[in-house]
Amino acid sequence: MPIKDCQTEKHIVDTAMKVFFTEGRINATTQEIADAAGINRTLINYYFRSKKTLFNYVVKKAKEEFIGNSDLILSSDLPIKEKTERFIDDFMNNLEKYPYLESYMTVEIIKQRLNKNDLDVPEEKQPTPINKYLNEIEKEMSAGNIPATNPVHFILNLFSLMIYPQIMKPLQMKLLNLNENEYNKILDERKQLILTILFS
Amino acid sequence: MPIKDCQTEKHIVDTAMKVFFTEGRINATTQEIADAAGINRTLINYYFRSKKTLFNYVVKKAKEEFIGNSDLILSSDLPIKEKTERFIDDFMNNLEKYPYLESYMTVEIIKQRLNKNDLDVPEEKQPTPINKYLNEIEKEMSAGNIPATNPVHFILNLFSLMIYPQIMKPLQMKLLNLNENEYNKILDERKQLILTILFS
DNA sequence: GTTTAGTTTGACAAAAATGTCAACAAAAAT
DNA sequence: ATTTTTGTTGACATTTTTGTCAAACTAAAC
Numbered sequence: 001m002p003i004k005d006c007q008t009e010k011h012i013v014d015t016a017m018k019v020f021f022t023e024g025r026i027n028a029t030t031q032e033i034a035d036a037a038g039i040n041r042t043l044i045n046y047y048f049r050s051k052k053t054l055f056n057y058v059v060k061k062a063k064e065e066f067i068g069n070s071d072l073i074l075s076s077d078l079p080i081k082e083k084t085e086r087f088i089d090d091f092m093n094n095l096e097k098y099p100y101l102e103s104y105m106t107v108e109i110i111k112q113r114l115n116k117n118d119l120d121v122p123e124e125k126q127p128t129p130i131n132k133y134l135n136e137i138e139k140e141m142s143a144g145n146i147p148a149t150n151p152v153h154f155i156l157n158l159f160s161l162m163i164y165p166q167i168m169k170p171l172q173m174k175l176l177n178l179n180e181n182e183y184n185k186i187l188d189e190r191k192q193l194i195l196t197i198l199f200s
Numbered sequence: 201m202p203i204k205d206c207q208t209e210k211h212i213v214d215t216a217m218k219v220f221f222t223e224g225r226i227n228a229t230t231q232e233i234a235d236a237a238g239i240n241r242t243l244i245n246y247y248f249r250s251k252k253t254l255f256n257y258v259v260k261k262a263k264e265e266f267i268g269n270s271d272l273i274l275s276s277d278l279p280i281k282e283k284t285e286r287f288i289d290d291f292m293n294n295l296e297k298y299p300y301l302e303s304y305m306t307v308e309i310i311k312q313r314l315n316k317n318d319l320d321v322p323e324e325k326q327p328t329p330i331n332k333y334l335n336e337i338e339k340e341m342s343a344g345n346i347p348a349t350n351p352v353h354f355i356l357n358l359f360s361l362m363i364y365p366q367i368m369k370p371l372q373m374k375l376l377n378l379n380e381n382e383y384n385k386i387l388d389e390r391k392q393l394i395l396t397i398l399f400s
Numbered sequence: 401g402t403t404t405a406g407t408t409t410g411a412c413a414a415a416a417a418t419g420t421c422a423a424c425a426a427a428a429a430t
Numbered sequence: 431a432t433t434t435t436t437g438t439t440g441a442c443a444t445t446t447t448t449g450t451c452a453a454a455c456t457a458a459a460c
Contacts (some may be wrong), residue, residue, distance in 0.1 A: 008407080008408090027227050029446085029447060029448085030447075030448065030449095031446095031447075031448090039408085040408060040409055040410085041219060041448090042409065042410080042449090042450090043407080043408065045448085045449060045450080046407075046408080049448090049449090050449075051448070051449090051450080057240070064378075074319040079359070086315055093203065099429075102210070102368070102371075103303055103367075105371060105417090128375070130375055130376075131377075134343075134376075135437095149393065150386065150387055150389070152376055153386070153389070153393055155375075155376065156372065156390070157361065157364045157397070159359065159364060160361050160363075160364035160365060160370075161223070161360050161361070163364055163368075164356070164359060164360035164363055164364045165356045165360060167303075168302070168363075171302075172292065172303060172355075172356065172359075174354055175328070175355075176330075176334075176355065177331075178351070186350065186352055186353070186356070190226070190353065190354070191351070191355070193349065193353055197357070208437075208438090228421095229416085229417060229418085230417075230418065231416095231417075231418095239438090240439055241418090242419090242420090242438075242439065242440080243437080243438065243439090244420060245418080245420080246438080248438075249419090250418080250419075251417090251419090254413070268433065364447085
């Protein structure tokens with residue numbers, strides 16, 4: 001069997017990704033991942049040497065997949081409202097797939113901060129697509145096309161309204177007495193609603 | 201020493217609460233908790249028999265403390281806007297203290313759902329303070345005092361706008377190039393802004 | 401059919417985390 | 431002062447999780 005077949009390796013990654021970031025079982029054991037994938041646990045070591053290596057790889061891959069087209073959309077030169085609409089759609093679809101990825105990333109960043117002292121090197125301000133978008137929002141505000149606030153609030157509102165209802169889906173379903181279908185319908189309605197709130 | 205002194209016990213609970221739900225280190229080891237508390241690890245077993253017992257106790261206590269006055273405020277007969285204003289203030293202050301409690305609760309509920317099959321007993325609909333509040337919102341909408349949507353959206357918007365910016369604080373600080381003080385100022389501004397958005 | 405390289409497996413080893421226990425310390429009650 | 435109860439500790443045992451290895455297996459190449 002001289003040709004690397006990659007099937008199992010890919011299957012491990014996909015399963016781990018699902019267990020970690022779709023189901024939110026961030027500290028699943030290698031045995032649990034192996035079971036979920038229907039393979040022998042040792043294969044994880046064969047392909048990835050250690051659990052840590054697998055985890056790091058999965059995080060990296062999930063991030064890439066999550067960001068996906070978002071940055072492209074934000075960097076495009078569409079009119080602000082249409083750009084925002086597309087961004088909302090793309091972003092909310094990704095969220096549905098990996099609801100825990102963003103939570104995980106946040107916790108990690110917090111841990112970093114807690115370990116760092118004040119002496120540490122300030123990160124250089126690189127102009128991210130978000131910053132570009134922020135500038136455009138600012139212009140639209142001063143042009144009077146969007147209600148004027150601190151543009152930071154615009155961004156926070158945007159992400160809040162998109163992300164929270166998705167990551168808290170089960171809690172909110174319980175709280176609001178809605179079943180899966182009803183809640184999904186609500187989530188879909190929100191795409192337009194969010195746009196209305198932001199540009200009202 | 202016939203009288204239980206409670207000092208160490210309380211100290212363990214407080215430290216565990218902080219480690220789990222303020223710092224977000226949900227799977228900290230007993231040794232790490234003991235270190236954070238500056239005590240011998242065995243004392244955790246002395247007071248709580250097992251790690252699980254401690255954890256359950258801390259979860260219960262944190263929930264109680266978190267919910268705090270919220271339910272009282274929601275159940276009160278204040279005018280809707282003032283009620284909402286107070287709720288926002290109370291809730292956002294609690295969030296600052298235990299940013300990870302709500303995330304944790306969600307993950308747990310998801311896990312429950314994933315293990316349950318469709319045959320399981322439907323939970324009886326108990327009229328929670330949230331449901332009472334929801335009814336009031338509905339009335340205000342039909343009276344034309346609040347923009348009419350599905351009241352569920354009102355609730356989702358409320359929680360989204362409050363919770364997300366708090367739990368994602370470190371990520372957003374990085375993304376938006378803000379320091380701690382700047383971000384806290386933003387968070388405080390939001391209390392009024394959220395009210396405006398909801399009742400505009 | 402044998403070789404060959406990649407793949408899979410179970411048994412075992414090592415490490416990490418949790419729990420138990422007997423001994424010791426400290427402070428109140430007698 | 432001595433006893434008694436509570437609190438604390440380190441050494442050890444158990445359990446859980448992870449990692450290693452040699453042997454078995456598979457399928458293409460020779």
